[in-house]
Amino acid sequence: MSNFGKIIHDRPDPGLFRKRGITAVDMHFHSRYSDGVNKVRFILKKARQKGIGVCLTDHNVIRGSMIASRCKDVLTIPGIEVTAKEGCHILFYFYSIRELENFYYTNIKPKKAKTSPFLRISAEEIIDRSRRYSCISIMAHPYAIAWTGMMNCVRNGVIRPEAAKKLDGIEAITGSNLRIPNKRSIELALKMKGRMITGGSDGHIFYEMGHTLTFAKENIDNTRDFFEAVAKRRVFVVGKETKFLKKHLAHSTKPTTRGMYALNYMGK
Template identity: 30%
Template sequence: MRVDFHVHSFYSDGKHDPRTLVGYARKLGIFIALTDHDTSRGIDQVRGEVIPGQEVTTEFGHVVILCDFAPEPPKSLSSLLDYSRENSCVVFPSHPFDIFRQGIGKQVFNYVFNAIEIFNSKAPRKANEQAEKAAKSLSLPGLANSDSHVKEALGSAYNELNIDEFRVEDVLQGIMKGSVSPRPVGLTATAKLRIAEWYIERKLGLEKNTRRAMREVQGN
């Protein structure tokens, strides 16, 4: 089974609605975790079809939490890790050494995580290499994720698990046991173009109009 553990919808700063992302990913043979920034609002749209999660903005930077329910975690990193343990969730630093996108940096060595994102399709190569070294030194599973904000970025990274049927608890256990193999692929030229276009649209403030229109169409 192929799984991407880091994907954003228009409920935070992504372009597309959750159902569009799920449909696009399935065509690629990939399951996804929906990890919008500091919100689980989009999970109801695709409940049972995604791994529920969030990319939490902690005091040190971004950390992803994945659960078998729509989480509402605290933002303090120590409290977040306690919440994760109490609820059998998985927590990993996202793009930890990407200084341009709120990576937590050396805090990866000061807290106990379940895994580390060692390949982020949008992070600089050096940042990914640092993350991989950290995962090896800490004997933690490494994850490869797209960090998709546009659907065309899906498929740029994923992870393989030896699971036949999609069950969230089995996927989370696979990460905890370290039985996950990262598959870094890289962004296509089309994906890079769509990312650049979306960045410009967001800077111009057009994403708010896009979200509002889509929600009105969908009745959300």
């Protein structure tokens, strides 16, 4: 276990924190509307069983988040994970589902390419456009493999350093990431003082849910208050990496249906 104050590199225990009146949310999870396995209703059921909230951040789509927002007994945060033209991933979280819908239909859907997962818009322009909305922009898994981590794009000269600095915060720990990239993300979050921090599993199957959580230091039961807690930096992140084999299978580009569902139900 490594304790960095507001960032704790260890497996979280949401039940323990819940007894202390602290709210936990997995701020990065995928449904079958992008590259996840599960239907939204089953994701919400699993979150309910774990006693945590969840944010569905599907790639360049918001259908899952829209459905989740209708749930009344699980804390949900409207969100999306955008894949910019350069390939890096950016997380956007919104005060309301209406704000997310406006952002998506105005800025994301018109920029989709028919044969590519990359949008026809740069990371910097997406960040600039997001300023028109009540949202938070977060650098997803900054040092993740290849181009998906924005800091790799900055290092390779694909994205200007100034563009990365425009983001509101950093995903300090990503459950699906490897340990060394996560440690580098933690170091970056600590270095960029005053920025917001979040953490999430980046899960695609049930087993991954809750491996990394964002905790608000108060008992919160609605989207707006949790969003405010993140924005005002009244949160801390606790998380650890998923086991390598399960991580590899869950994030394989061509997983077998049987293999994915076997892994999925191991997490039940």
